[in-house]
Amino acid sequence: MDSSLDxxxxxxxxxxxxxxxxxxxxxxxxxxxxxxxFELSQPAISKHLKVLEQAGxxxxxxxxxxxxxxLQPDALKKISDWIGDYRRFWDQSFDRLDGYLSKVxxxxxxxxxx
Amino acid sequence: MDSSLDxxxxxxxxxxxxxxxxxxxxxxxxxxxxxxxFELSQPAISKHLKVLEQAGxxxxxxxxxxxxxxLQPDALKKISDWIGDYRRFWDQSFDRLDGYLSKVxxxxxxxxxx
DNA sequence: CGGCTATATAGCTGAATGGTGATATATGGA
DNA sequence: TCCATATATCACCATTCAGCTATATAGCCG
Numbered sequence: 001m002d003s004s005l006d007x008x009x010x011x012x013x014x015x016x017x018x019x020x021x022x023x024x025x026x027x028x029x030x031x032x033x034x035x036x037x038f039e040l041s042q043p044a045i046s047k048h049l050k051v052l053e054q055a056g057x058x059x060x061x062x063x064x065x066x067x068x069x070x071l072q073p074d075a076l077k078k079i080s081d082w083i084g085d086y087r088r089f090w091d092q093s094f095d096r097l098d099g100y101l102s103k104v105x106x107x108x109x110x111x112x113x114x
Numbered sequence: 115m116d117s118s119l120d121x122x123x124x125x126x127x128x129x130x131x132x133x134x135x136x137x138x139x140x141x142x143x144x145x146x147x148x149x150x151x152f153e154l155s156q157p158a159i160s161k162h163l164k165v166l167e168q169a170g171x172x173x174x175x176x177x178x179x180x181x182x183x184x185l186q187p188d189a190l191k192k193i194s195d196w197i198g199d200y201r202r203f204w205d206q207s208f209d210r211l212d213g214y215l216s217k218v219x220x221x222x223x224x225x226x227x228x
Numbered sequence: 229c230g231g232c233t234a235t236a237t238a239g240c241t242g243a244a245t246g247g248t249g250a251t252a253t254a255t256g257g258a
Numbered sequence: 259t260c261c262a263t264a265t266a267t268c269a270c271c272a273t274t275c276a277g278c279t280a281t282a283t284a285g286c287c288g
Contacts, residue, residue, distance in 0.1 A: 006127055013123035014276085018196075025200065031235060044277055046236060051275095065234045065285045073203035080201070082132075083194045086139060089187035090194075128246085145265060158247060160266060165245095179255045179264045 003056035005082060008075045011055035016040065017048050021071065024058060030066045117170035119196060122189045125169035130154065131162050135185065138172060144180045 011017055020034050035045040049069060052058045056075035060067045125131055134148050149159040163183060166172045170189035174181045 005132065006129060009123050009127035013120055013127055015120060016276095018119065021200070025203075032233095040276095041278065042235075043237080043279085047276075050236090062285095065232095067235065071200075071203055073200065076197060076200050077204040080194075080197045080204075083190060083197065086135075086185075086187065086190050087194065089139075089185055090191040130246095146263095154246095155248065156265075157249085157267080161246070164266090176255090179262095181265065 001056060002054050003075055003078070005079065007051075007055040008057065008079050011051050011057055012079075014048065014051075016045075017052055020045075020048060020052065020069075021057060024069060024071045028061075028068045028070045030068050032066075034069065115170060116168050117189055117192070119193060121169040122171065122193050125165050125171055126193075128162065128165075131166055134159075134162060134166065134183075135171060138183060138185045142175070142182045142184045144182050146180075148183065 012021075016038060019037070023029055023034060023037075031042070031045060031049065034049070035042055038045065049058065049060070053060060053069075056072055056078075058069045059072045060069050062068075126135075130152060133151070137143055137148060137151075145156070145159060145163065148163070149156055152159065163172065163174070167174060167183075170186060170192075172183045173186045174183050
């Protein structure tokens with residue numbers, strides 16, 4: 001498991017993987033259920049799930065012979081927090097520049113990831 | 115210019131590019147200024163900037179012989195909105211599941227990107 | 229136990245990515 | 259006009275990635 005900003009953003013850059021997350025927003029699902037909407041092979045889906053899991057976006061359980069997946073919100077929260085630092089650039093309620101520069105010190109800030 | 119969720123997330127998956135964005139959060143900067151903190155070649159930085167620009171995360175101007183870059187918040191807002199759909203999974207104030215399923219209809223939702 | 233079902237892993241391939249040094253282009257100033 | 263400076267582009271290489279088919283593993287059920 002990595003769960004760095006690198007791997008989270010990378011995992012989210014694929015539309016198949018985002019679609020899988022959207023499906024999981026409805027609740028737990030088996031690999032077969034997750035694969036169903038796509039014209040991809042089963043191993044391709046398993047690979048996507050592995051990427052999502054290693055990024056910390058989902059986790060897998062065990063139920064008889066199936067291994068249902070479910071959302072794990074921590075990773076999404078993490079990038080949400082990252083984006084939060086930039087919210088002032090588009091959000092009116094964050095539009096006061098004053099006092100902002102004291103919070104963001106430089107490009108080194110980004111290194112504070114796990 | 116692409117500016118799809120694919121290209122935005124993909125652009126953000128590189129730590130050098132996120133560091134560049136962080137630097138640009140302080141304000142406009144030239145390519146030389148952006149390249150300075152890194153041990154990468156100038157062409158490498160230009161390539162990163164191209165990726166960021168094609169994702170719609172930054173834009174370039176012209177000032178004498180330099181081409182200063184600046185943040186373009188639209189793309190960040192776009193993924194912030196995307197993440198917003200999942201906020202209920204970690205945010206207490208969004209913890210009421212009721213009425214949520216009427217908003218998220220399925221994986222096809224994700225196709226509503228430009 | 230033996231086989232069926234669900235899923236994972238292995239090994240391969242082609243395309244994309246990130247880096248390099250060399251070179252091209254554009255603009256302001258002497 | 260010609261040069262210096264700033265930046266972009268070219269051609270190349272190594273690595274990563276997304277897909278495939280074939281095969282292996284794990285757990286339930288007869």
